[in-house]
Amino acid sequence: MNKKLVLFDYDGTIVDSAKMIVKGAIEAFRMCGLPDPDPNKVRENIGKPLAIALDAYAPKGYEVNPEMISNAYRKWYAEQGRLGLQDEPLYPGMVELIHDLKSNKEFNIGVATNKSRIALNNGLKKHNLKEVFDITLTMEEAKPKPDPDMAIQAMSKLNVEKKSTIIVGDTINxxxxxxxxxxxxxxxxxxxxxxxxxxxxxxxxxxxDSKELFETIINL
Structure with missing residues (x-):
């Protein structure tokens, strides 16, 4: 039987991580000795690769090193995860939907996210989802969305055709x-x-909502 593959984005699709991401960006800028970025602009750029997002919300007149900001952000996120403070509540019905698909032999399920690996792993662990997905890909293992690399890798590794693959997400990426x-x-x-x-x-x-999402996936 040829299985279908459903790839889920993480932030804004499975969990509401906006508050956490905005706080992390502010803390990362402070760790690098920079003024706080505009929280609204940070939120507007969730899901974009950091180098692109920084163009939108980095303070003008300062030299901003994307790698330095990224490292500070990862360090802060890792510490929050270690302390159990990674505050990313699940959207209603998403855990049930994921488990329903997992129990359906017609489907493989995965995550394709521009999040860092440590942040994703901490989030999945907190919500008892770490062992549920057949594949998870972050920007550390693949080119960031909207590049098709994550989908291409997932389809190749799970031996699923394009026509049987679905991406579920909340952003244009x-x-x-x-x-x-x-x-x-x-x-x-x-x-x-x-x-x-x-x-x-x-x-x-x-x-x-998650009910309509499940019905759409099943009927594709």
């Missing part, structure tokens, strides 16, 4: 991956980009 990889894409309405943005990027479907 997730939908962009779907377009670039030529796979089905489902935009979720509860994340960090608007429905209009997701539609304009080329989302095949838009869903308003």
């Amino acid at each position: 997730d939908i962009g991956l779907g377009v670039n990889a030529d796979i089905n894409s489902i935009g979720v309405a509860w994340g960090y980009n608007s429905i209009e943005m997701l539609k304009n990027e080329g989302a095949d479907f838009i869903v308003k």
Whole structure:
């Protein structure tokens, strides 16, 4: 039997991590001796590779080293995880949906995220999801979204065809991956980009809650 593959974004799709990401960005800037970034601009750029996001919210007139900021951010996130302070609540119904798909022999499930590996692992561990997914990919193992690399790697490793692969996400980077990889894409309405943005990027479907998401996945 040829299985289907569902790749989930993490931040803004499975968990609401906006507060954590904004706080982490502020702490990283402080650790590097820089003024605080604008919290609203940080939130608007969740999901983008850091080097691109920094262009939007780095303080003007300061020399900002993306690698230094990234290392400080990872260090802060790792410490929060170690202390059990990684505050990323699950969206309603998502754990149940993930377990329902896991128990269905027709599906492989995975995570494709621009998050760091340590932050993803800490989050999955906290929510008892670390062993549930068949594959997880971060920007440390693959090119960041919207590049199709994460989808290509996942399809190759799990031996799944394009026509049987779905990306689920809340930002234009997730939908962009779907377009670039030529796979089905489902935009979720509860994340960090608007429905209009997701539609304009080329989302095949838009869903308003986890129940509608499950029905859409099953019927594809």
